[in-house]
Amino acid sequence: MTESRLEFRHVACLRGARLLFEDLDFALAPGEAALVTGPNGIGKSSLLRLAAGLLDPVAGSVVRVGDVALADENPALDRQASLDAALAFWVRLDGGDRGDLGRGLDAMGLAHLAPVPVRMLSTGQRKRATLARVVASRAPIWLLDEPGNGLDVDSIGRLETTMAAHRASGGIILAASHQPLRLDGVREIRL
Numbered sequence: 001m002t003e004s005r006l007e008f009r010h011v012a013c014l015r016g017a018r019l020l021f022e023d024l025d026f027a028l029a030p031g032e033a034a035l036v037t038g039p040n041g042i043g044k045s046s047l048l049r050l051a052a053g054l055l056d057p058v059a060g061s062v063v064r065v066g067d068v069a070l071a072d073e074n075p076a077l078d079r080q081a082s083l084d085a086a087l088a089f090w091v092r093l094d095g096g097d098r099g100d101l102g103r104g105l106d107a108m109g110l111a112h113l114a115p116v117p118v119r120m121l122s123t124g125q126r127k128r129a130t131l132a133r134v135v136a137s138r139a140p141i142w143l144l145d146e147p148g149n150g151l152d153v154d155s156i157g158r159l160e161t162t163m164a165a166h167r168a169s170g171g172i173i174l175a176a177s178h179q180p181l182r183l184d185g186v187r188e189i190r191l
Helices: 044-052 083-093 098-107 123-136 153-168
Strands: 005-015 018-028 033-037 059-065 068-071 141-145 172-176 187-190
Touching: 005 044, 005 172, 018 033, 018 044, 018 059, 018 187, 033 044, 044 059, 044 068, 044 141, 044 172, 068 123, 083 098, 083 123, 098 123, 123 141, 123 153, 141 153, 153 172
Parallel strands: 033 172, 033 187, 068 141, 141 172
Antiparallel strands: 005 018, 005 059
């Protein structure tokens, strides 16, 4: 099995007529993490969308080896379905099983909310559900856009514990955040 990696090679990002950043170079290997920082509108979310393959760079290249899971402001969960059913859809799509679903729910402290319709979840619970989807995905590369938004102190602690476990098992994390996140040995990418 090939080890996962994520590399940006002299990447430039243009949105509309605005150059957000250029000549961005970095590489992440198994167990590594990077935190993208900078003011609003500078291109943090666009950088994550480039990493996910949802945007193409205007210059340079992005190399992804391994599946990616993106958690951004769009939960991508069926609001009418129960949390369990909404997450199960993604787990099946990712080739996972009930164990993966349970792992995601447990990691984010949501098992007790499995039968609740997604539309009934609070903002913080929806954010945790989005993160549970990432955990359950089995993807080695996690792309997390403002993962702490809407989370209380206990939920941020769960997130930090889950991120540390993912890295310890050889996972890669690329996160963009205005909030401090405990990520030991994290590389900062300031835009």
